[in-house]
């Protein structure tokens with residue numbers, strides 16, 4: 294295993310010390326590995342909960358309002374949006390829908406007169422587009438499938454539609470809950486559990502003077518797992534500092550390799566005369582990324598520059614660059630972990646929220662764009678970047694420029710992990726001797742070994 298690899302860097306450290314670190318790590322690893330595969334250390338409870346409220350019985354079934362709540366701090370669903378599928382338990386049909394539609398009607402040939410909206414045993418439902426006529430809308434619908442994240446835009450973290458179901462049970466004893474829920478966003482990544490009948494939702498009127506309740510309610514919880522969503526990373530981190538001229542680029546081939554022989558056209562040069570035709574070429578409809586040719590081939594690069602050192606403060610510049618010619622990132626967000634974030638004093642031109650995944654420790658910052666100013670990260674090209682500066686107050690007991698301390702521990706873009714350069718490549722302080730670096734190398738290599746294990 295890679296744990297052994299970490300100990301090569303140890304050099305003069307004593308064996309008991311190393312054993313201690315390794316034991317600690319093994320304990321950490323075990324506690325993480327026993328949890329579910331979809332576990333996200335920075336948002337341990339993140340999930341999307343789908344709630345069905347049966348609002349009324351009909352002669353042959355029921356009318357339900359289905360609401361999806363995005364309880365993820367920083368993972369949103371952007372255009373072209375969600376699609377939700379399930380399998381009916383009996384021979385149910387959908388008579389009609391408000392605020393969403395089934396993508397296929399299926400075979401309704403046995404119906405005469407009234408034709409159902411959808412007769413499929415496993416319907417797939419998508420949101421309606423903005424601008425849908427009012428009589429086809431309900432609250433929280435019709436956003437083209439976009440659901441924002443809980444921390445970034447709590448007012449828009451839910452999506453709803455109404456479904457009128459026929460040939461179903463008509464009492465809470467005879468209704469069968471649907472099975473095999475699938476949530477696409479729009480690609481894979483989410484795994485949904487089984488529907489559980491829960492206490493009926495209570496609704497309070499606007500004046501707060503009357504409460505009604507659903508006839509019956511069930512919940513389904515879906516969780517995200519990055520390895521399920523994509524096989525290769527989509528984002529990487531590069532580093533630089535005022536104290537060293539070296540710019541540490543993203544690791545080569547992080548998100549793929551340039552290969553003109555086996556995969557011609559896997560990327561385009563920025564100055565290529567064929568750029569426009571490549572953007573509209575094959576893959577346009579599926580939104581397959583078309584990236585600018587770089588050594589890392591990632592659609593997104595985060596650059597962290599340690600910019601200035603003041604007596605009591607230090608300053609970081611963060612630049613997010615989009616290398617994907619086929620994607621404008623709306624409502625993008627960035628999550629970074631650094632021990633000095635508890636003393637973040639000022640942040641320029643981005644919104645900020647502290648995330649505290651472990652109770653009191655706020656070493657995790659969520660950053661996102663200012664509305665109408667830089668909340669849209671444009672497609673690759675001269676406008677395809679956004680940037681910000683952070684001012685952090687030094688805490689004398691922990692602050693140092695040594696051992697790569699000034700660089701982030703983890704970075705996520707839109708909820709997906711960004712690959713960092715190997716710790717031994719970080720820019721050093723001048724005169725930093727290799728013996729000073731050893732402890733960093735040890736712990737950081739172990740950290741990455743652990744992360745690699747968690748992500749596989």
Ligand SMILES: *[C@@H]1O[C@H](CO)[C@@H](O)[C@H](O)[C@H]1NC(C)=O
Nearest residue numbers: 338339340341342364365514
């Ligand atoms: C889903 O997230 C909500 C909000 O964080 C939480 O209360 C709930 O327990 C989570 N559900 C599951 C099944 O984890």
Ligand SMILES: *[C@@H]1O[C@H](CO)[C@@H](O)[C@H](O)[C@H]1NC(C)=O
Nearest residue numbers: 464465466490493508509510
């Ligand atoms: C079904 O309805 C009956 C009364 O009509 C109620 O007592 C029971 O708790 C309900 N069961 C569920 C699962 O909601």
Ligand SMILES: *[C@@H]1O[C@H](CO)[C@@H](O)[C@H](O)[C@H]1NC(C)=O
Nearest residue numbers: 380471472473474486487488
């Ligand atoms: C559907 O869900 C049932 C349990 O509710 C499970 O046994 C079955 O394997 C699932 N089928 C598919 C195709 O996922």
Ligand SMILES: *[C@@H]1O[C@H](CO)[C@@H](O)[C@H](O)[C@H]1NC(C)=O
Nearest residue numbers: 342343344362491492511512
């Ligand atoms: C079902 O989901 C709703 C909406 O997230 C939540 O308020 C409710 O507590 C959930 N019920 C259970 C038993 O988890």
Ligand SMILES: *[C@@H]1O[C@H](CO)[C@@H](O)[C@H](O)[C@H]1NC(C)=O
Nearest residue numbers: 550551552553554558562586
């Ligand atoms: C791929 O081809 C382009 C143009 O044909 C060339 O500029 C580039 O250097 C090639 N890349 C590699 C890795 O061979």
Ligand SMILES: *[C@@H]1O[C@H](CO)[C@@H](O)[C@H](O)[C@H]1NC(C)=O
Nearest residue numbers: 617618619620621622671672
């Ligand atoms: C991104 O937005 C710009 C301006 O709104 C538009 O011209 C461009 O076509 C968009 N690109 C993509 C890939 O959607």
Ligand SMILES: *[C@@H]1O[C@H](CO)[C@@H](O)[C@H](O)[C@H]1NC(C)=O
Nearest residue numbers: 634635636637638647649655
């Ligand atoms: C850290 O968290 C505490 C309590 O949650 C909060 O009062 C404080 O403002 C946070 N600090 C920063 C820099 O966000």
Ligand SMILES: *[C@@H]1O[C@H](CO)[C@@H](O)[C@H](O)[C@H]1NC(C)=O
Nearest residue numbers: 634635636637686687688689
């Ligand atoms: C940094 O933040 C911590 C926790 O919020 C606080 O105890 C400490 O005094 C702060 N240090 C400085 C130099 O502001």
Ligand SMILES: *[C@@H]1O[C@H](CO)[C@@H](O)[C@H](O)[C@H]1NC(C)=O
Nearest residue numbers: 537539718719720721722723
């Ligand atoms: C800058 O950091 C690199 C490691 O990334 C190191 O090889 C180099 O010696 C450092 N430069 C100076 C002037 O210390």
